[in-house]
Amino acid sequence: MNKQKTINxxxxxxxxxxxxxxxxxxxxxxxIAAKMHLSPSQFQQLFTDWAGVSPKKFLQYISVQHAKQVLDNSQFPFAETAFKSRLSATGRLHDLFVKIERMTPEEYKNNxxxxxxxxxxxxxxFGNVLVASTHKGICYLCFADNEQLS
Incomplete structure (x- = not known):
């Protein structure tokens, strides 16, 4: 790896x-950009190039992952789960869950x-695919070889 790629x-x-x-x-x-000694636009572009998603999308994913951990390990009401996950309100928690998981926090909590x-x-x-969906949209997609389809 060249020096600039190593730094990035x-x-x-x-x-x-x-x-x-x-x-x-x-x-x-x-x-975050200042911490990395970059302008916000430089950081956004570099992060997206290297991570494959924008910093905002990455934060959404980890916020939902954190909310899932809180839901799995507690009896907190959804408002407190939203607060503990850096989300502004239960509506935001609901919207992110539906957008990312294609189920509501309540459906997740109820397994x-x-x-x-x-x-x-x-x-x-690219080959055979398995697609799963709920009434809210696609929730799972994977490639499957012919042996798995038999």
């Missing part, structure tokens, strides 16, 4: 670690009880 890799690794460690306290794009998941196999340019 280290910056993004540090940024990801920082975001993971600060899941309970909000950080703005400007704060998908009474949740109907449909699935089908299909062909793609």
């Amino acid at each position: 890799y280290s910056r993004i690794a540090e940024a990801i670690e920082y975001l993971l460690q600060s899941v309970k306290k909000p950080s703005s794009l400007e704060e 998908g009880e009474k949740l109907s998941i449909n699935y089908s196999f299909s062909e793609s340019l």
